Amino acid sequence: MxxxxxxxxxxxxxxxxxxxxxxxxxxxxxxxxxxxxxxxxxxxxxxxxxxxxxxxxxxxxxxxxxxxxxxxxxxxxxxxxxSRINKMLIGVTVITLAVIFIFSISVFKNIPPFGEPLLHTSKYYLENGAGDTGAANLVSSIILDYRAYDTLGEVTVLFTAILGSVTVLRLSIRKNKNKE
Amino acid sequence: MIIYLLCFVLFLVGIYGVITKRDLVKIILSLAIMGYSANLFLILFAYKKSALYPILEKGVDVPMVDPLPQALVLTSIVIELGTTALLVSLVAKLFQKYRTFDITKIRRLLG
Amino acid sequence: MKRQTGMTLIVKTITRLTVWLIILYGFYIILHGHLTPGGGFGGGVIIALAFLNVLLAYGREFTDKWLKISFLEKLESLSIILFLLLGITALLAGKLFLENFIGKGHLYHLLSAGTIPVFNIIIGIKVAMSLFLVIWILSGLKLEEGEEA
CATH class of the missing domain: 1.10.287 (Helix Hairpins)
Structure with a gap:
């Protein structure tokens, strides 16, 4: 198939x-x-x-x-x-999204058909990736060598998200302990 | 083209959930659906007919798919999990304060 | 008699036997990140899931004794500093920030590709520790007895 x-x-x-x-x-x-x-x-x-x-x-x-x-x-x-308001909201939302879908069909007609890649910059990575970095896994060579800044930002975002969640929840746990 | 349209329908289902649902847990799930659809869309762009995964092997020389969107999506998945954890902790905090998940009731309690 | 925490004896025995195999598999995925599919992200999540397995089977008190949570927090903060330090070392070696400054080695060998395996190890530690910390904090949360406002 x-x-x-x-x-x-x-x-x-x-x-x-x-x-x-x-x-x-x-x-x-x-x-x-x-x-x-x-x-x-x-x-x-x-x-x-x-x-x-x-x-x-x-x-x-x-x-x-x-x-x-x-x-x-x-x-x-x-x-x-x-409730009645909720039913009306659901109806209006479905109709609006259907209209958006119908108008978006012409947008999707303009992009190339499935199976032909759109980005041409990556030809460089495919040809020179192994020689430049020495790694066999080209995805790994991109995220850790060509675009290591991207990974640095990503690690920072992860750190901040975890810090926020730890801060929000630890306050409440400590409060409960003081009560006991 | 039909595959791109189906992916877009998945995104619209996520938007529908965010707008109409009143339960905070359902809103988190809708955001997760939108994230899946966006990731899948980028990878659909990268596919090339009769090409293999972008990992070199000894003595094998075949055309490979585009590795750049795969690298972008790899970081995107991790960030998505971090934001999901943050949302879960915020919703848990809201539940502790108001004893409900319903956003309309929370708005009424605020006055 | 000591209060029984966690799950039944069957689950505990199976966990004791398999947790080290799961951690070993995670290290394998991290170390071979530049040769095969995987890398720091996938391997880090596998290690975090192994710790989570212990947490679910044995309960909070045993896991705190076994893993020393405060040490894990410090390790998590330390790994991002290590990431930055490795980037600055490249500057000192006369290259650009975060550029590869160790020799590239031979293709398809385990010790090759310069800084990529090092970055993979650091990211693996970072992801494993931060995800396990989230589970740890969320498992200590008791919504039912939560105080009013």
């Missing part, structure tokens, strides 16, 4: 999974559905010849599910009764 058929199947599966995740009433079921969508992304990366990304996406998906389940599992999910 050609790769387009497989990708269409996986993407349709992901769309159905995300709609199910958003519409379910139970919070545990919707978190698990999001996990299914993330594993679909991982499979799509494998079809698109990106094994690096498939490994990282798979592991991070497991990690995100564990975080979400561990924090939100014991909460009683209060059922929100559908």
């Amino acid at each position: 050609p790769i387009e058929t497989w990708l269409t199947f996986v993407l349709g599966f992901m769309i159905i999974g995300s709609i199910v995740a958003l519409e379910l009433k139970d919070i545990l079921s919707s978190i698990i559905s999001i996990g299914v969508v993330g594993l679909g992304v991982s499979v799509a990366f494998l079809f698109l010849q990106a094994p690096d990304l498939a490994i990282v996406q798979f592991l991070f998906e497991i990690f995100a599910i564990i975080i979400l389940v561990k924090v939100f599992i014991k909460k009683d999910y209060h059922y929100e009764e559908p």
Whole structure:
């Protein structure tokens, strides 16, 4: 089978999974559905010849599910009764997004068909990457040699996000301890 | 072209969730869906017909796919997880203060 | 009798047997990052998941004794400083910031590619420690007994 058929199947599966995740009433079921969508992304990366990304996406998906389940599992999910305003909001949103989708079709007609890469700068990386850096994995050579600034910024963002989360939660834990 | 359109539909599903859902956990999940769709879109651009993964092997010389978007998406996935952890901790803090996940109720409590 | 924390005896025994294999696999992924798929990000998450396995099976008190959380926090902050120092060392060696200043070696060898394996190790430590810290903080959170305002 050609790769387009497989990708269409996986993407349709992901769309159905995300709609199910958003519409379910139970919070545990919707978190698990999001996990299914993330594993679909991982499979799509494998079809698109990106094994690096498939490994990282798979592991991070497991990690995100564990975080979400561990924090939100014991909460009683209060059922929100559908009010008239909410129904109107849903209707207006769906109509607006459908209009955006119809107008965007002409935009997608203008980009080259699937299977022809758009970026031409990377020809240099493919031809000279191994000679310049000495690494066989070209993705690794890009993120750690050609674009190491990018990685430095990324590590800084990760550090800041973790610092924020630790600061927000540690205050409350300490307060509880003082009360005891 | 149909694959690009399906990827865009996935992004629109994420936007729909962010706008209409009132539950904070569902909003986090919608943001995650939008992130998946954006990452997948970049990798779809990089694919070349009948090409292999961008890792050199001894004695094998085949055309390879574009490694630059893969490097960008690799950092993007990690940052996405960091922001998800930050959002989860903020939502937990909000739950401790207001005892609910519903954003309309939280707005009413603020007065 | 001591209060039982964590999961049952079966889970604890299996965890004791497998956690070192998981950590070894994480180190393998990190060290071969410049030759095969993987690298600092993937390997770091594998190590963090191994620690998380211990945390889920044995409970918080044992993990605190086994891993020394304050040491992990210092290691996390130290790794980003190491990243910067390695970049500045390249400046001292007469190259650009973050440029490769060690010899490139032979292609396909384990000890090759100059600074790329070193950066991979630093990023692996960074990702593993920071993700495990997030899980540690979130596992100590008790939403039900949370105080009002």
